[in-house]
Amino acid sequence: MGSHLVRVAGASSAAATLGDQRVGVIGVGNVGARVVRQLLSNTDIGSISVVDIKPGRAREVVDVIGENTSVARTPTDLEADVVVLCSAGGSHGALARHALESGQHVVSVGDSINDVRELLDLDAEARVRGLSVVVGAGFAPGLSCILARHAARHFDDVEEIHVFKAGTGGPDCARQHHRALGGDAIDWRDGSFVDRRGRSGRELVWFPDPLGSRDCYRGALADALLLAPAFGEVERVTSRISATRRDRLTALLPMLRRPHADGGPGAIRVEVRGRQGTGRDVIVHGAVDHPSVAAATVAATATDRVLDGRWGPSGARGLGSIDDSVSWLGDLARRGVKAATFEGATSG
Numbered sequence: 001m002g003s004h005l006v007r008v009a010g011a012s013s014a015a016a017t018l019g020d021q022r023v024g025v026i027g028v029g030n031v032g033a034r035v036v037r038q039l040l041s042n043t044d045i046g047s048i049s050v051v052d053i054k055p056g057r058a059r060e061v062v063d064v065i066g067e068n069t070s071v072a073r074t075p076t077d078l079e080a081d082v083v084v085l086c087s088a089g090g091s092h093g094a095l096a097r098h099a100l101e102s103g104q105h106v107v108s109v110g111d112s113i114n115d116v117r118e119l120l121d122l123d124a125e126a127r128v129r130g131l132s133v134v135v136g137a138g139f140a141p142g143l144s145c146i147l148a149r150h151a152a153r154h155f156d157d158v159e160e161i162h163v164f165k166a167g168t169g170g171p172d173c174a175r176q177h178h179r180a181l182g183g184d185a186i187d188w189r190d191g192s193f194v195d196r197r198g199r200s201g202r203e204l205v206w207f208p209d210p211l212g213s214r215d216c217y218r219g220a221l222a223d224a225l226l227l228a229p230a231f232g233e234v235e236r237v238t239s240r241i242s243a244t245r246r247d248r249l250t251a252l253l254p255m256l257r258r259p260h261a262d263g264g265p266g267a268i269r270v271e272v273r274g275r276q277g278t279g280r281d282v283i284v285h286g287a288v289d290h291p292s293v294a295a296a297t298v299a300a301t302a303t304d305r306v307l308d309g310r311w312g313p314s315g316a317r318g319l320g321s322i323d324d325s326v327s328w329l330g331d332l333a334r335r336g337v338k339a340a341t342f343e344g345a346t347s348g
Contacts, residue, residue: 024078027087030170034296088172093118155274167266169292183220230320
């Protein structure tokens with residue numbers, strides 16, 4: 001039993017004419033380096049400065065990419081209108097707070113529960129300063145939130161959202177996946193967050209080829225923290241990640257082997273259940289891509305929208321809050337990241 005895909009079409013709004021914009025990127029691993037390359041296609045960006053915990057890595061990226069890029073000594077040295085947080089080490093909350101104090105917008109690909117909580121806590125400060133903090137602008141959360149919002153267009157009331165993720169985007173992502181599987185999960189149920197034991201709640205989930213069926217389990221994932229406030233009256237929000245039996249057994253131990261440089265293809269699956277008129281239905285959207293590529297594309301698209309004013313009001317929030325999912329999907333498709341509608345099997 002499997003699933004096949006039908007393309008989701010979209011069209012983007014025309015970009016505004018801008019002046020000479022500056023972007024800073026903190027962390028240039030698999031995702032950060034791709035964010036820099038994606039942003040270079042925006043001719044309204046005049047300069048991109050990068051910084052990494054490994055100075056040699058930052059210099060390598062600048063040497064390869066060249067034009068309009070430079071290396072900053074520390075995050076506090078970045079002269080930018082928008083700072084994109086792609087670093088694996090350190091607190092995204094602390095980095096974002098410093099950026100706000102410097103008058104800079106923030107886009108974060110951070111997906112840990114601590115990072116997401118700290119970033120959302122900056123909402124009041126960002127509003128006072130008239131700045132934006134885009135939280136969870138990666139693969140999942142990120143693209144998964146856009147797909148949840150897109151599916152919600154078909155319902156009068158959204159009752160449940162369930163997110164499933166498979167694959168990792170490189171060494172840092174693999175380490176975070178390992179930590180997430182070893183931690184406790186957060187679900188949203190009937191108006192409150194509920195802690196659930198990690199590595200529990202097994203579901204057999206069908207992803208498109210080449211991934212196929214995967215066992216997915218609860219883990220320390222931040223999706224509910226972003227989706228629950230974005231969907232008002234939603235009753236349930238859950239998230240799970242794919243894992244093997246060995247992954248579950250070793251989740252509480254240090255990683256036993258060095259992760260691959262690139263995690264290979266991955267996928268997300270977003271099931272949205274709700275009411276249409278007097279009936280109820282389920283819509284399933286998803287995407288298959290290298291997680292690092294998809295995450296970088298979402299982050300770059302979010303950065304473009306912050307710069308040209310299309311992101312919307314100031315404050316800290318995730319991509320589930322958007323009201324133009326068709327436009328977003330169109331922009332992402334033009335960059336090579338295409339979403340789809342599942343027809344056929346649902347999970348479990």
